[in-house]
Amino acid sequence: MASSSSSSLLNLQNQTLRIGINNDPPYTIMDNNRLAGIDLTMIKLISMQFNFTINLVDCDGIFGSKLTNNTWTGMIGKLINNEIDIGIGGIMMTYERFNSLNFLYPYTSDQLTFATIFPKTGINFNLLIQPFSTQVWLCLLLSLILFIIFQELKIYFGYDDDDDDSLIIMTNRTGKKINYHRANIVWVAISLLLSQPYQQLKHMKNLEKFCIIIWIMTSIVIHILYGVSLFATLTIPTRIAIDSVEKLMKNCQQNKIIVIAQQHTSIEEIFLETFPTLYDCMEYSDDDEQALNRLIIQMNYEPNSIQYAVIAYRKTIEYHQNVIGRFYIPPDNQESSILMTWISFPVRNDFQYIKYFDKM
Numbered sequence: 507m508a509s510s511s512s513s514s515l516l517n518l519q520n521q522t523l524r525i526g527i528n529n530d531p532p533y534t535i536m537d538n539n540r541l542a543g544i545d546l547t548m549i550k551l552i553s554m555q556f557n558f559t560i561n562l563v564d565c566d567g568i569f570g571s572k573l574t575n576n577t578w579t580g581m582i583g584k585l586i587n588n589e590i591d592i593g594i595g596g597i598m599m600t601y602e603r604f605n606s607l608n609f610l611y612p613y614t615s616d617q618l619t620f621a622t623i624f625p626k627t628g629i630n631f632n633l634l635i636q637p638f639s640t641q642v643w644l645c646l647l648l649s650l651i652l653f654i655i656f657q658e659l660k661i662y663f664g665y666d667d668d669d670d671d672s673l674i675i676m677t678n679r680t681g682k683k684i685n686y687h688r689a690n691i692v693w694v695a696i697s698l699l700l701s702q703p704y705q706q707l708k709h710m711k712n713l714e715k716f717c718i719i720i721w722i723m724t725s726i727v728i729h730i731l732y733g734v735s736l737f738a739t740l741t742i743p744t745r746i747a748i749d750s751v752e753k754l755m756k757n758c759q760q761n762k763i764i765v766i767a768q769q770h771t772s773i774e775e776i777f778l779e780t781f782p783t784l785y786d787c788m789e790y791s792d793d794d795e796q797a798l799n800r801l802i803i804q805m806n807y808e809p810n811s812i813q814y815a816v817i818a819y820r821k822t823i824e825y826h827q828n829v830i831g832r833f834y835i836p837p838d839n840q841e842s843s844i845l846m847t848w849i850s851f852p853v854r855n856d857f858q859y860i861k862y863f864d865k866m
Contacts, residue, residue, distance in 0.1 A: 516862040518558035525549055526565045526581045526590035529793060532825040533596030533849070536564075545594035545851070548613070552866055556859070563590050567793055568770040572602055580770050582607065585854045592853050596819060599848045600772045607855050611864045612848035616819045618773070619842050620754060620765070621798065621827075623805040623813065624834045625747035637735035646699075646728075649721075653692045656717070660691070694718060699725050747834065750841035751781075754815060758787040766790070766797040767817040776845060784817075794818045795826055802831045817844065 527546070529536040534543040541562075553560050563584070570582030578586055581593045585607050596616070599609055635643065691714055697703070698721060710718065748754055748763070757763040767773045769790035777785040791797040797816040804814060816823070823835055836842035853860055 516556045516859060518556050520557060520559055522559040522561050523592060524561050524563050524590040526563045526584055526593040528565050528567050528569055528581060528595035530596040530822065532821055534594055545596065549594055552863065555866065556862065569597065571770055571772065571775060578606065582852065585852055588854055591857060592851050594851055596849055597852050598772055599850050602775065603772065603852065608853050608857060608860055610851040610853060610860065612850040614849045615846060616821050616849055617846050618817060618844040619820045619823065619836065620815045620817050621801060621823045622748055622815045622834050623801055633736065633739055636739065637732045650695060653695045657690060657692050691717065695721055698722055701729065749836040751844055755783045758783050763813045763815050764789055765815050765817055766800065768794055768797065773817060794822050795830065798826045798833065799830060801833045805833065
């Protein structure tokens with residue numbers, strides 16, 4: 507039995523603890539006999555603090571999932587079966603795991619997100635309406651409706667009835683007489699809004715001219731604001747990116763993308779319960795690095811094939827981006843976050859030193 511050198515400091519007297527480990531950068535890095543990472547550094551500092559020896563047990567990249575018979579595979583199974591004492595490797599705290607074993611106090615948080623190849627440059631027709639807000643477009647539509655109402659009231663009250671029976675007789679340069687109906691104020695308004703000439707403005711009556719003069723000034727302001735905003739937007743190439751979970755699910759429903767996740771993790775369980783749309787188009791890889799390498803291959807050699815999206819921790823994706831190559835990671839916001847999660851060290855259920863380790 508281990509003893510304490512003091513009332514507050516645990517001393518395990520060089521006792522050996524079995525530490526289960528899986529490769530999951532940047533938390534744990536197992537590469538060409540090189541061992542590093544956040545979790546491994548932390549467990550080494552804890553061993554120095556509490557005077558114990560570390561015996562690393564490779565869990566073969568299997569974090570653990572719950573089977574139909576309520577048993578667990580991988581690292582979680584080894585903890586439950588008392589084959590290891592602590593697990594490291596960016597372990598996600600989930601409801602099922604928390605109900606099956608103990609966890610130390612979480613030391614950080616991370617989010618499940620996704621990575622894709624860089625979006626292609628394309629035409630985004632939404633740019634045509636982006637210069638104005640919805641309220642401005644509604645006001646323009648309301649203005650045209652008011653012109654329609656004005657035109658109908660003009661006809662109803664006989665505003666155009668005059669000695670010429672609503673006709674204007676004009677003579678062109680060749681001397682030929684041409685009959686014109688009095689101006690339709692709705693058509694005039696639309697023509698001016700689209701910067702098209704309308705030759706019969708001078709034959710309008712005073713009330714119509716007053717309305718049109720105000721509309722002309724409004725149209726000038728609209729043209730300037732719309733043109734400046736649209737041209738400024740068009741100077742930057744448009745990339746049609748999958749930058750939110752909603753867009754990712756929409757592309758899955760349209761069979762335009764395949765989602766890849768690491769097998770033997772809790773991702774399958776989470777997606778089955780929370781994101782069935784993504785679960786239905788999911789494939790699995792041995793680890794995140796293998797999945798992200800498929801993005802690099804697709805970007806370089808198969809740009810026109812069906813697109814892939816890799817699901818992983820944001821910190822893991824950012825780490826691999828610096829190591830194996832560049833791919834598209836959506837902005838760090840709520841729309842691109844599949845799940846926020848706590849990261850901690852799971853321990854076997856009868857681990858008697860948990861209260862001491864939690865104080866670190």
